[in-house]
Amino acid sequence: MSTPKTAHEDLHSEQGAIRGDRADRAKNPVIKVEDLAWLEFEKPDLDAAERFAHDFGLVTAYRDDEAIHLRGSLAGSQCVVIRRGRSSRFLGPAFRAASRADLQRLARATGANVEERRGPGGGAMLRLADPSGMALKVVAEIDQLPELPHRAPLDLNFGRVTRVNATQRPVREPAWVERLGHVVLETPTFNRTLDWYQEHLGLIVSDFLYFPGQRDRGATMAFIRCDRGSTPADHHTLAMHLGPSRRYVHSAYQVADLDAVATGGEFLKDRGYKRAWGIGRHIQGSQIFDYWRDPDSVMVEHFADGDMFDDSVEVGWTQMSASGLAQWGPSVTANFLGAKPSAHMIRDLVAALRDDDNEFDVRRLVGLLKVATR
Structure with a gap:
């Protein structure tokens, strides 16, 4: 019989926590959300947004006339809502609470009001903002859409022969997104914002990363999962990293298997879209990934075969590096890292360094620059 491994004994991280590290979870959170429900965006051209969404597999x-509600093939709520707006921008995530009673409990803790949702899905919601100023919703009692026909994982002759007198001919087509997996955000108030999600929504950190040479200053990125007790949850539903901006980085959508990732990517390439990075396999989360940009340069990811953790797995700690983002695959690209800063990013950087109320200072900037070279 094998001995169970802790998080830092080859399970998912180089090492575990040491004395004085921040906790991976709150002792008594207000509620424990069950999942990420959907993401909301604004786009000026709903027709173009819908075309890309369909090509991507939604x-x-x-x-x-004012909004598109997009879904995956598995039963559940919509996973993306795109509203008509003047520019392309991320509006915020919505998390799913277990019940209306949880919404009421969270409302008492935050001073917000429980509202009845209008439009597709119904239910109830709270409108909140995290300490970085990111708007979010927590919803409950949303109508569940029925499962749609979708492609099953291919029958593979790995380990044992299960496919005889049959060939593999996966079709080059949209990737048949099954569900929303996670969203990644940047924040200049990393610790305060992470505290808020842990204390109010009951999220658990699966992995912490820290800037090179700055282990003593603590984490600068967290991969965070829902606490479902003994029921496994995605390795991360939310990921956050310290940076000069408060912004959306990317979101990820599950597909059936590696062939769905690959053929879906070939379809997107044939349609003229730009790959940001891929195909490869991540370390934190282990998922096979392929990143793309929509016509407005919003980054989205197809993924398959991600890690699922229950509440018993302890947190891992690892130094952040560009080379440490994948186990295999092409080298990480400047497109993915955002290594070509825009005027907006430069303004955010200058503002962050001047603002004493955030956690991004000159030493953190030096650490962030080192990440790209390692």
């Missing part, structure tokens, strides 16, 4: 569940 399905329209509902559309009117």
Whole structure:
């Protein structure tokens, strides 16, 4: 019989926590959300947004003149809502609470009001903002959309022969997104914002990363999962990293298997879209990944075969590096890292370094620059 491994004994991280490290979870959170429900965006051209969404593998569940509600093939709520707006921008995530009673408990803790949702899905919600100023919703009692037909994982002759007198001919087509997996955000108030998600939504950190040479200053990135007790949850539903901006980085959508990732990517390439990075396999989360940019340069990811953790797995700690983002695959690209700063990013950097109320200082900037070279 094998001995169970801790998080830092080859399970998912180089090392575990040491004395004085911040906790991976709150002792008594207000509620424990069950999952990420959906993400909300604004786009000026809903037709173009819908075309890309369909090419990416999402399905329209509902559309009117002002919004598109997109879904995956598995049963559940919509996973992306795109509203008509003047520019392309991220509005915020929505998390799913277990019940209306949880919404009421969270409302008492935050001073917000429980509202009835109008439009597709119904239910109830709270409108909140985290300490960095990111808007978010927590929802409950949302109508569940039925499962749609979707492609099953291919029958593979790995380990034992299961496919005889049959060939593999996966079709080059949209990747048949099954569900929303996670969203990654940047924040200049990393610790305060992480505290808020742990204390209010009951999220657990699966892995902490820290800037090179700055282990003593603590974590600068967290991969965070929902606490479902003994029921496994995605390695991360939310990931956050310290940076000069408060912004969306990317979101990820599960597909059936490696062939779905690959053929879906070939389809996107044939349609003229730009790959940001891939195909490879991550370390934190282990998922096979492929990153793309939509026509407005918003980054989205197809993934398959991600880690699932229950609440018993302890947190891992690892130094952040560009080379440490993948186990295999092409070298990380400047497109993925955002290594070509825009005027907006430069303004955010200058503002962050001047603001004493955030956690991004000159030493943190030096650490962030080192990440790209390691």
